[in-house]
Amino acid sequence: MVKKVGVAILGLGVVGGxxxxxxxxxxEFYKQTQNVDVTVESVxxxxxxxxxxxGIPEELVAKTIxxxxxxxxxxxxxxxxxxxxxAKEYILAALNEGKSVVTANKELICKYSHExxxxxxxxxxxxxxxxxxxxxxxxxxxxxxxxxxxxxxxxMGIINGTTNYILTKMTQEGAEYDEVLKEAQRLGYxxxxxxxxxxxxxxxxxxxxxxxMAFHTKxxxxxxxxxxxxxxxxxDIQFGKELGYTLKxxxxxxxxxxxxxxxxxxxxxxxxxxxxxxxxSYNAVFLRGDAVGDVMLxxxxxxxxxxxxxxxxxxxxxxxxxxVKYSTFKNTANADPNVNFISDFESAYYIRLFVDDKAGTLTxxxxxxxxxxxxxxxxxxxxxxxxxxxxDAARVPLVVITxxxxxxxxxxxxxxxxxxxxxxxxxxxxxxxx
Amino acid sequence: MVKKVGVAILGLGVVGGxxxxxxxxxxEFYKQTQNVDVTVESVxxxxxxxxxxxGIPEELVAKTIxxxxxxxxxxxxxxxxxxxxxAKEYILAALNEGKSVVTANKELICKYSHExxxxxxxxxxxxxxxxxxxxxxxxxxxxxxxxxxxxxxxxMGIINGTTNYILTKMTQEGAEYDEVLKEAQRLGYxxxxxxxxxxxxxxxxxxxxxxxMAFHTKxxxxxxxxxxxxxxxxxDIQFGKELGYTLKxxxxxxxxxxxxxxxxxxxxxxxxxxxxxxxxSYNAVFLRGDAVGDVMLxxxxxxxxxxxxxxxxxxxxxxxxxxVKYSTFKNTANADPNVNFISDFESAYYIRLFVDDKAGTLTxxxxxxxxxxxxxxxxxxxxxxxxxxxxDAARVPLVVITxxxxxxxxxxxxxxxxxxxxxxxxxxxxxxxx
Numbered sequence: 001m002v003k004k005v006g007v008a009i010l011g012l013g014v015v016g017g018x019x020x021x022x023x024x025x026x027x028e029f030y031k032q033t034q035n036v037d038v039t040v041e042s043v044x045x046x047x048x049x050x051x052x053x054x055g056i057p058e059e060l061v062a063k064t065i066x067x068x069x070x071x072x073x074x075x076x077x078x079x080x081x082x083x084x085x086x087a088k089e090y091i092l093a094a095l096n097e098g099k100s101v102v103t104a105n106k107e108l109i110c111k112y113s114h115e116x117x118x119x120x121x122x123x124x125x126x127x128x129x130x131x132x133x134x135x136x137x138x139x140x141x142x143x144x145x146x147x148x149x150x151x152x153x154x155x156m157g158i159i160n161g162t163t164n165y166i167l168t169k170m171t172q173e174g175a176e177y178d179e180v181l182k183e184a185q186r187l188g189y190x191x192x193x194x195x196x197x198x199x200x201x202x203x204x205x206x207x208x209x210x211x212x213m214a215f216h217t218k219x220x221x222x223x224x225x226x227x228x229x230x231x232x233x234x235x236d237i238q239f240g241k242e243l244g245y246t247l248k249x250x251x252x253x254x255x256x257x258x259x260x261x262x263x264x265x266x267x268x269x270x271x272x273x274x275x276x277x278x279x280x281s282y283n284a285v286f287l288r289g290d291a292v293g294d295v296m297l298x299x300x301x302x303x304x305x306x307x308x309x310x311x312x313x314x315x316x317x318x319x320x321x322x323x324v325k326y327s328t329f330k331n332t333a334n335a336d337p338n339v340n341f342i343s344d345f346e347s348a349y350y351i352r353l354f355v356d357d358k359a360g361t362l363t364x365x366x367x368x369x370x371x372x373x374x375x376x377x378x379x380x381x382x383x384x385x386x387x388x389x390x391x392d393a394a395r396v397p398l399v400v401i402t403x404x405x406x407x408x409x410x411x412x413x414x415x416x417x418x419x420x421x422x423x424x425x426x427x428x429x430x431x432x433x434x
Numbered sequence: 435m436v437k438k439v440g441v442a443i444l445g446l447g448v449v450g451g452x453x454x455x456x457x458x459x460x461x462e463f464y465k466q467t468q469n470v471d472v473t474v475e476s477v478x479x480x481x482x483x484x485x486x487x488x489g490i491p492e493e494l495v496a497k498t499i500x501x502x503x504x505x506x507x508x509x510x511x512x513x514x515x516x517x518x519x520x521a522k523e524y525i526l527a528a529l530n531e532g533k534s535v536v537t538a539n540k541e542l543i544c545k546y547s548h549e550x551x552x553x554x555x556x557x558x559x560x561x562x563x564x565x566x567x568x569x570x571x572x573x574x575x576x577x578x579x580x581x582x583x584x585x586x587x588x589x590m591g592i593i594n595g596t597t598n599y600i601l602t603k604m605t606q607e608g609a610e611y612d613e614v615l616k617e618a619q620r621l622g623y624x625x626x627x628x629x630x631x632x633x634x635x636x637x638x639x640x641x642x643x644x645x646x647m648a649f650h651t652k653x654x655x656x657x658x659x660x661x662x663x664x665x666x667x668x669x670d671i672q673f674g675k676e677l678g679y680t681l682k683x684x685x686x687x688x689x690x691x692x693x694x695x696x697x698x699x700x701x702x703x704x705x706x707x708x709x710x711x712x713x714x715s716y717n718a719v720f721l722r723g724d725a726v727g728d729v730m731l732x733x734x735x736x737x738x739x740x741x742x743x744x745x746x747x748x749x750x751x752x753x754x755x756x757x758v759k760y761s762t763f764k765n766t767a768n769a770d771p772n773v774n775f776i777s778d779f780e781s782a783y784y785i786r787l788f789v790d791d792k793a794g795t796l797t798x799x800x801x802x803x804x805x806x807x808x809x810x811x812x813x814x815x816x817x818x819x820x821x822x823x824x825x826d827a828a829r830v831p832l833v834v835i836t837x838x839x840x841x842x843x844x845x846x847x848x849x850x851x852x853x854x855x856x857x858x859x860x861x862x863x864x865x866x867x868x
Contacts, residue, residue: 022583022725029585033650130580136726138580145579146564146572149456149746151463216467274732277711291456292570292733292743298708299729309726312583321755 002031005319006041006073008062008099010090011081012050015104015131016043018304019078019311020054026312036319041073044090065090069097076318078311079103084111095119095127102314104131104307110205110221113212126321128314133206134159134283136306137299138313142287143213150289152214155253156432159206161281161301162197163229163249165189167237167266168279171246176234189281199228200264203251210285211253211262219253223341225263232266236352236427239399240268243378245350246276250432259340268350268431344408348377348431351400351414355423357385358394365423368416369402372409377401398423401431436465439753440475440507442496442533443514444524446484449538449565450477450514452738453745454488460746470753475507478524499524503531510752512745513537518545529553529561536748538565538741544639544655547646560755562748567640568593568717570740571733572747576721577647584723586648589687590866593640595715595735596631597663597683599623601671601700602713605680610668623715633662634698637685644719645687645696653687657775659697666700670786670861673833674702677812679784680710684866693774702784702865778842782811782865785834785848789857791819792828799857802850803836806843811835832857835865 007023009016023040031037042062045051051061062068065086068077077094081087082105091101091108096119103109109116109129120127130140134157143152158164162184169180181198184190196202208221229249237247245268254261269276274296278284283301288294300306355361362379369376378401385394402410414425441457443450457474465471476496479485485495496502499520502511511528513535515521521542525535530553537543543550543563554561564574568591577586592598596618603614615632618624630636642655663683671681679702688695703710708730712718717735722728734740789795796813803810812835819828836844848859 018725026583026585034582136581136723137729138576141575141580142572145751146575146747147570147743148468148750149460149464149743151460272711274711277706277708289570289743291452291739291746293737293740295571295731295733297729297731300727303727305725306727309581309583309723312725313580316582317579 002035002037003319004037004039005075006039007076007078007315008042008044008068008071008074009040009078009080010044010065010068010087011079012043012045012054013080013082014304015307015311016078016080017050017054018308019080020056022305022308022312023315030316034316034320036316038315038319042068042071044068065093069093069099074099076100076102076315078315079105080311081105082107084108088112091116092119095123095125098123098125100126100128100318102128102131102311102318104311105129106132106202106205106209110208113209114218126318128318129209130314131307131310133209134285134297135299135301135303136309137283137285137297137301138310139210139285139297140213142297143210147287147289147292147295150291151255152287152289153255154288155210155214155285156275157207157210157251157285158248158275158278158283159251159285159301160197160200160203160249161283162190162194163203164278164283165281166198167229167232167247167249170232170234171237171241174234174238177230177232198230200226200249203249203264207251207253207262207264211260214253214287215255215260217260217339219260219262223262225265225343225345227265229266231427233427235397236350236429239352239380239382239397240350240429243380243399243401244271245269245431246271247429248275248278250275252432256342259342261342261345263345266429268429270433273432273434344406346404346406348404348433349402349410350429350431351402351410351425352427353398353400353417353423353425354395355398356394357396361422364420365398365417369400369413371416372413374405374409374413375403377403397426404433436469436471437753438471438473439509440473441510441512441749442476442478442502442505442508443474443512444478444499444502444521445513445515446477446479446488447514447516448738449741449745450512451484451488452742453512453514454490456739456742456746457749464750468750468754470750472749472753476502476505478502499527503527503533508533510534510536510749512749513539514745515539516541518542522546525550526553529557529559532557532559534560534562534752536562536565536745536752538745539563540566540636540639540643544642547643548652560752562752563643564748565741565744567643568719569733569735569737570743571717571719571731571735572744573644573719573731574647576731577644581721581723581726581729584725585689586721586723587689588722589644589648589719590709591641591644591685591719592682592709592712592717593685593719593735594631594634594637594683595717596624596628597637598712598717599715600632601663601666601681601683604666604668605671605675608668608672611664611666632664634660634683637683637698641685641687641696641698645694648687648721649689649694651694651773653694653696657696659699659777659779661699663700665861667861669831670784670863673786673814673816673831674784674863677814677833677835678705679703679865680705681863682709682712684709686866690776693776695776695779697779700863702863704867707866707868778840780838780840782838782867783836783844784863784865785836785859786861787832787834787851787857787859788829789832790828791830795856798854799832799851803834803847805850806847808839808843808847809837811837831860838867
């Protein structure tokens with residue numbers, strides 16, 4: 001017996017369009033393999049242009065959200081509008097009419113999941129958001145139903161495709177940030193206003209969702225330390241490479257006895273680490289569980305069809321598991337409201353200085369590090385200055401890699417070094433030295 | 435409201451013991467995070483030794499399978515005995531009493547899943563076997579509920595830890611097979627009788643299960659082309675490396691318009707391919723879906739706690755999705771009984787020959803390849819023979835890499851070359867050139 005399920009799609013942008021096309025193309029396939037006949041019964045769009053492009057029959061086009069949710073043929077509402085405006089209003093309208101919701105909206109889930117979940121629960125509906133994080137990679141399904149036997153202690157991910165594309169090109173071609181950003185914009189890998197991606201906001205939304213699920217608590221995105229890639233220089237990537245490191249924008253979450261540590265920032269990882277090989281617009285999430293050990297999921301983090309894969313997989317799950325209502329949010333139900341967030345975290349560091357190339361400089365600099373309890377793994381002076389030069393010409397780059405130390409100690413040491421007239425700190429990049 | 439769920443564990447070997455320990459250790463954690471109170475209510479073992487070692491209360495030890503399945507406190511039966519003997523009998527007994535079953539038994543699921551599934555369905559029970567493939571990596575959950583929106587066209591995996599450990603050591607240390615096997619046996623990575631692993635049987639069982647689920651049909655293990663690693667030489671690994679390839683025992687499944695192609699054999703992959711970086715006893719499965727594109731899952735494919743992670747995650751899924759009865763086997767329900775299995779598959783090839791180092795040899799050999807329509811990418815002669823030498827001393831190794839061609843063409847060309855008195859083919863290794 002094939003079960004009939006009707007879907008409405010709100011918004012027909014890249015992901016909404018990909019979702020429509022996938023559902024239409026695979027209707028027979030899902031009947032055969034999933035015992036479910038999924039049909040698109042309604043679409044809601046601002047302009048008719050995409051309706052034509054996608055060949056959607058006119059009679060499916062609804063005029064208002066009220067019309068969509070009042071349609072008895074609609075069982076599941078897919079939201080692919082994005083943002084926290086009408087998307088939120090429409091999702092609430094659907095849940096309040098008893099329709100389960102599948103969304104790709106990371107910002108909305110990050111900011112309002114608890115409110116939406118309450119409404120879903122009250123109305124006995126499901127709320128699914130696999131597509132909100134890491135495109136087609138089933139990381140949310142994995143956290144919910146694949147590794148839920150584990151206490152997850154750590155998560156590290158490359159969860160933004162734009163920045164990974166830019167850093168990969170900078171690494172492979174030795175190009176500067178501005179140059180690669182322009183190329184990425186031309187190719188559609190970066191938005192005209194790239195801020196949300198390159199400054200790490202997009203990654204903090206996703207990390208908030210993933211860390212909340214992994215650690216069974218609410219990890220607000222406002223608690224996430226954030227640093228983007230717009231200040232990253234070609235030179236640092238080059239110097240890192242010479243020492244066996246690859247630069248990635250990592251989202252890191254650790255659950256320790258002292259509290260939760262969450263951060264998004266450019267990070268050097270060892271070349272041999274699996275995340276170092278994740279290139280271009282690919283994404284990956286690395287998990288550590290107390291039973292399973294290390295697990296990594298890798299795939300496309302964005303794009304019409306990879307994201308549609310997640311949306312449609314959620315639609316099928318919702319259609320075939322109709323009795324399982326709250327599966328997507330059971331995990332934070334008993335969250336500890338008093339969880340401690342660690343801001344003075346521990347890390348190893350890469351520090352690039354510009355120093356006077358003369359006897360005694362190194363002793364003074366390493367002395368400052370020592371004063372703040374920072375021990376050093378590598379000191380690597382790049383080249384020599386002309387002994388007769390003065391000013392900047394008498395200076396050379398110096399790269400220091402530290403052992404694990406506290407963020408605050410590094411801040412103090414850097415301020416102290418900058419107070420001297422011997423050196424200036426040009427960049428500080430955290431290192432995951434596993 | 436916390437739901438109470440009782441578990442019986444059959445067999446307390448490595449995986450059964452890890453399962454017991456994980457369930458006991460995390461009882462409070464699962465109550466908090468999953469709203470389910472999972473307790474071990476019964477164990478069935480051949481000897482009392484493990485009961486003592488694991489500190490299991492004597493009153494939990496059952497004498498017979500009848501006693502286990504008659505126990506009203508037992509809701510879910512975990513089978514970690516292995517093999518197709520009593521394990522099958524016990525699972526059938528549990529299902530016939532209406533108990534859902536979680537098993538780690540790849541051989542049994544590979545050979546008897548259809549029979550077991552029929553009995554499960556008749557009794558409205560679930561049958562779960564995440565732990566049967568790739569240890570703690572949630573590949574089965576991913577196929578069922580993570581990427582089910584896709585037609586999966588291809589799957590490539592490193593799904594046997596023992597052989598990956600051996601090949602990694604041979605690659606990194608330049609050691610010979612026999613030497614590394616002995617070390618692996620000493621360290622517990624290989625069995626005293628390593629046949630099931632090194633000859634690829636273990637991988638064919640897993641590939642049969644995974645390809646059946648991925649392609650929504652029954653892929654019997656007897657249809658899988660199989661070649662183990664016991665004939666692999668240090669030299670081939672070395673020569674491959676020089677050409678930018680890494681040797682892995684790959685399980686490959688392709689779903690094409692012409693039919694299904696399934697094989698397990700030593701394979702050269704490009705060094706830059708994500709599978710090339712999967713080392714030691716780690717496993718990984720690479721999937722290609724028509725919407726999601728490429729996805730890879732990576733993690734520990736064996737061991738007490740990684741495998742227990744899969745068993746216990748299934749137990750929790752069964753406990754919290756009690757209304758979803760047939761989820762693990764819906765996918766092959768509508769299998770095409772007339773599916774075609776391709777034996778004369780296409781591949782690129784690495785061929786190592788031992789050839790007379792004299793003018794004309796190369797022309798004759800390449801001529802034979804050409805006669806069978808095989809085009810060549812690389813010919814690489816290793817060293818020169820002493821021009822005055824005779825016999826074997828007048829010969830040198832020659833490595834040939836071909837474009838994609840048919841398996842049968844290679845077989846014929848190799849036979850032809852061996853008929854000449856100019857050269858002998860020492861090894862033929864398939865190449866995945868993506």
